[in-house]
Amino acid sequence: MLTSYLACTKFRYFIWGVTSSTATVALTLVVIAVISGTTLASGINDAGKFLTAANDTTPPTSCVTSSVGSAEALVSNLFAAINTAKCELTNASQWPADFADEALSEGLQKYDFVIVGAGTAGSVVASRLTENPRIKVLLLEAGGDPPIESEIFTMSSTLHHSAYTWTDFGEPNPNCCQGMQQRRCYWPRGKMLGGSSSMSGSIFLLGNKEDFDRWRLLGCNKWSWEEMKFLYEKALKASQHEVVDKPVGAIVLNHFDPLEQHKELAQLVFNASSELGLRYISNLADGTSVGYTDAIPANIEKGRRMSVAKTYLGQVSRSRPNLHVIKNALVTKILFSSDNSRAMGVEFILRNRHRLKAAATSEVLVAAGAINSPKLLLQSGIGPSEHLKALNIKQVADLPVGNNLHDHGMLPLILRFESEFSVPPSMGEPQSVADYFLRQIGPLAASISIMGFINTNTSSSSQYPDLHLVSHTIVPTGNADSFKFLQLRDEIVAGISRAAGNQSLLQIYGSLLRPSSRGKVRLRSADPQAPPLIYNNYASERADQLTLLRNVRFVQRMCTTAAFRNYGLQLLHVPIEECDQLPYDSDDYWICYIKYLYIGAWHPVGTCRMGADTDSHAVVDQRLRVRGVDRLRVVDASIMPEISSGNTNGPTTLIAEKATIMIEDDWKTKLA
Ligand SMILES: Cc1cc2nc3c(=O)[nH]c(=O)nc-3n(C[C@H](O)[C@H](O)[C@H](O)COP(=O)(O)OP(=O)(O)OC[C@H]3O[C@@H](n4cnc5c(N)ncnc54)[C@H](O)[C@@H]3O)c2cc1C
Ligand SMILES: *[C@@H]1O[C@H](CO)[C@@H](O)[C@H](O)[C@H]1NC(C)=O
Ligand SMILES: *[C@@H]1O[C@H](CO)[C@@H](O)[C@H](O)[C@H]1NC(C)=O
Ligand SMILES: *[C@@H]1O[C@H](CO)[C@@H](O)[C@H](O)[C@H]1NC(C)=O
Numbered sequence: 218m219l220t221s222y223l224a225c226t227k228f229r230y231f232i233w234g235v236t237s238s239t240a241t242v243a244l245t246l247v248v249i250a251v252i253s254g255t256t257l258a259s260g261i262n263d264a265g266k267f268l269t270a271a272n273d274t275t276p277p278t279s280c281v282t283s284s285v286g287s288a289e290a291l292v293s294n295l296f297a298a299i300n301t302a303k304c305e306l307t308n309a310s311q312w313p314a315d316f317a318d319e320a321l322s323e324g325l326q327k328y329d330f331v332i333v334g335a336g337t338a339g340s341v342v343a344s345r346l347t348e349n350p351r352i353k354v355l356l357l358e359a360g361g362d363p364p365i366e367s368e369i370f371t372m373s374s375t376l377h378h379s380a381y382t383w384t385d386f387g388e389p390n391p392n393c394c395q396g397m398q399q400r401r402c403y404w405p406r407g408k409m410l411g412g413s414s415s416m417s418g419s420i421f422l423l424g425n426k427e428d429f430d431r432w433r434l435l436g437c438n439k440w441s442w443e444e445m446k447f448l449y450e451k452a453l454k455a456s457q458h459e460v461v462d463k464p465v466g467a468i469v470l471n472h473f474d475p476l477e478q479h480k481e482l483a484q485l486v487f488n489a490s491s492e493l494g495l496r497y498i499s500n501l502a503d504g505t506s507v508g509y510t511d512a513i514p515a516n517i518e519k520g521r522r523m524s525v526a527k528t529y530l531g532q533v534s535r536s537r538p539n540l541h542v543i544k545n546a547l548v549t550k551i552l553f554s555s556d557n558s559r560a561m562g563v564e565f566i567l568r569n570r571h572r573l574k575a576a577a578t579s580e581v582l583v584a585a586g587a588i589n590s591p592k593l594l595l596q597s598g599i600g601p602s603e604h605l606k607a608l609n610i611k612q613v614a615d616l617p618v619g620n621n622l623h624d625h626g627m628l629p630l631i632l633r634f635e636s637e638f639s640v641p642p643s644m645g646e647p648q649s650v651a652d653y654f655l656r657q658i659g660p661l662a663a664s665i666s667i668m669g670f671i672n673t674n675t676s677s678s679s680q681y682p683d684l685h686l687v688s689h690t691i692v693p694t695g696n697a698d699s700f701k702f703l704q705l706r707d708e709i710v711a712g713i714s715r716a717a718g719n720q721s722l723l724q725i726y727g728s729l730l731r732p733s734s735r736g737k738v739r740l741r742s743a744d745p746q747a748p749p750l751i752y753n754n755y756a757s758e759r760a761d762q763l764t765l766l767r768n769v770r771f772v773q774r775m776c777t778t779a780a781f782r783n784y785g786l787q788l789l790h791v792p793i794e795e796c797d798q799l800p801y802d803s804d805d806y807w808i809c810y811i812k813y814l815y816i817g818a819w820h821p822v823g824t825c826r827m828g829a830d831t832d833s834h835a836v837v838d839q840r841l842r843v844r845g846v847d848r849l850r851v852v853d854a855s856i857m858p859e860i861s862s863g864n865t866n867g868p869t870t871l872i873a874e875k876a877t878i879m880i881e882d883d884w885k886t887k888l889a
């Protein structure tokens with residue numbers, strides 16, 4: 218027993234750290250809730266501190282207890298039980314085996330398909346294609362297995378600056394993200410199996426019906442809401458009919474499980490929204506439409522993350538000899554035939570050291586996400602010719618790769634309570650830790666996510682919302698430091714803290730469901746290991762600024778409801794020197810506030826835009842084939858011509874499902 222407890226020495230410190238946390242470790246994890254994109258632990262002084270603090274704590278000197286041994290055994294039993302539970306959480310056999318060593322010793326065979334990136338889309342396509350034992354697939358992923366903080370989905374915010382993340386910043390732009398560290402937007406994405414879905418808030422939405430009907434209007438007539446619903450039902454059904462000997466991966470969905478203490482908050486928000494005439498949405502699978510809800514489907518089960526890397530990929534990979542996964546493989550280039558007419562394979566760097574090539578006899582499928590997919594195409598000679606010329610990259614095709622970058626963005630608004638409010642127990646409490654590891658309950662397993670979908674256009678009765686209100690989380694007294702998690706500058710955080718005084722805060726974030734501003738991705742240099750150039754233009758379009766302004770006015774209307782007035786909730790005046798030159802609460806004041814605090818929502822899309830053959834803005838056609846090059850497809854969030862009205866992981870999963878059907882169809886003669 219003691220041996221297994223000592224087996225994980227790191228864990229030992231963790232437990233000691235938490236045990237002594239009440240006295241020695243400044244660990245105040247109080248409210249945990251899921252916001253637009255991430256799981257936000259408000260109250261974490263600094264996301265990174267959670268682990269550092271726990272690890273640095275030296276074990277307490279053993280106390281002098283007279284014991285005949287049986288009581289000591291009970292304590293050891295508890296440690297051992299928690300340790301076993303922890304080892305189960307990080308059990309490597311839930312992930313695919315790594316084929317890297319074999320690849321190094323025996324070389325690589327030819328595959329039908331080589332897939333770049335085991336994120337949301339790559340995991341789905343690899344799993345689906347290899348249901349056919351005749352199809353041989355190689356899946357290359359730049360990262361490795363997700364860490365335990367990915368499993369414990371309530372801790373995922375601690376991954377935002379870690380080795381499991383692509384930590385790219387936007388280029389400086391005086392018109393956005395001015396309130397963020399270095400005055401630059403931050404674009405974290407997952408670098409591990411599951412990609413961004415391994416560090417996400419796990420929310421699974423389809424979007425609004427009209428989103429996909431708009432794609433059709435843009436010339437993509439194979440895509441529609443009906444089609445998305447069909448793919449969704451198919452993916453869900455698969456999990457219901459799962460048989461043990463022939464596992465098929467699929468989407469696992471459950472609702473977030475709130476704690477008792479979360480319920481007052483939900484009541485408060487629903488009381489206010491119903492006073493404003495907004496209905497409760499009970500089924501988001503019918504598509505997001507105007508209203509408020511806390512019935513949010515999420516890829517979680519018993520307090521654990523159920524990313525597609527686990528459900529689609531991990532569950533099946535070990536029984537599929539036709540699927541090889543190589544981890545820590547950074548793809549640097551797509552290889553083409555000598556006349557540049559078709560893709561033949563890829564070049565990659567394994568474990569930062571070995572340069573290897575992999576051949577694809579059918580296709581190369583690029584699923585590296587909305588920042589890295591365009592980056593890889595550019596590195597390989599597919600992109601705007603003047604950009605490639607400037608970097609001396611030999612042109613393969615002249616396409617608008619990297620354009621049309623957009624994201625929902627988030628505008629935090631902060632409200633101050635004048636009276637006490639229920640606060641859930643801290644995640645760092647020994648009780649919370651024991652509850653999670655031994656029973657998968659408590660603050661580390663629970664969360665609440667409250668969302669509003671609003672049509673801010675008062676002269677329209679359309680059910681197509683343009684604003685997503687997310688977060689609605691409490692920041693308990695004295696915890697304004699949690700705003701650092703959003704990468705806000707220290708002086709802004711200190712200002713919020715001062716303005717909060719001794720009161721708790723309520724934060725409500727506004728996201729644009731249909732932003733009109735667009736940015737772009739370009740290469741910094743021809744070196745494939747250099748980070749990309751990301752040009753942000755958050756809210757550069759007047760239309761976006763006006764919708765965000767209507768967001769502010771909507772939240773102010775919430776403050777006039779009896780529900781909010783009962784708690785004295787009012788917008789907090791966040792001190793920002795430049796904006797404070799303007800009359801407080803004027804439209805101009807808020808436009809200035811937007812320039813400082815409208816920040817990324819971690820939903821990049823659009824950079825390898827899909828479109829009709831006649832569409833000069835399109836990079837891929839409706840079957841996701843790169844235009845002008847054979848045997849190359851992009852399958853991920855970058856193909857969205859316009860972002861969906863809701864978090865993007867769901868639609869990306871379904872894009873990959875549809876891609877698989879099209880790929881199988883296109884290759885049915887060869888692969889029959
Ligand atoms: C912090 C955060 C929170 C989020 N929360 C939510 C949420 O709650 N709900 C929701 O719906 N959406 C959420 N999202 C968005 C969602 O996760 C993404 O839209 C989705 O994962 C995109 O899938 P993808 O396949 O396009 O890219 P990704 O999932 O990012 O996958 C790309 C993969 O390719 C790999 N890769 C990249 N370049 C290379 C290369 N050169 N060689 C090899 N491999 C490479 C990456 O390491 C990664 O594994 C969140 C995103 C983030 C970052
Ligand atoms: C890991 O998971 C596998 C399969 O899910 C299971 O058979 C095994 O017992 C687990 N190992 C540990 C240490 O939990
Ligand atoms: C919400 O409204 C109900 C019914 O009016 C009331 O009983 C409850 O106290 C309210 N709760 C909050 C938090 O406003
Ligand atoms: C608001 O809706 C009306 C009626 O549908 C429409 O004419 C108008 O253009 C919309 N305004 C904005 C800003 O979208």
Ligand SMILES: *[C@@H]1O[C@H](CO)[C@@H](O)[C@H](O)[C@H]1NC(C)=O
Pocket residue numbers: 718719
């Ligand atoms: C906050 O509370 C403390 C102790 O209750 C009190 O001394 C202090 O004056 C209060 N500060 C403000 C700004 O209200």
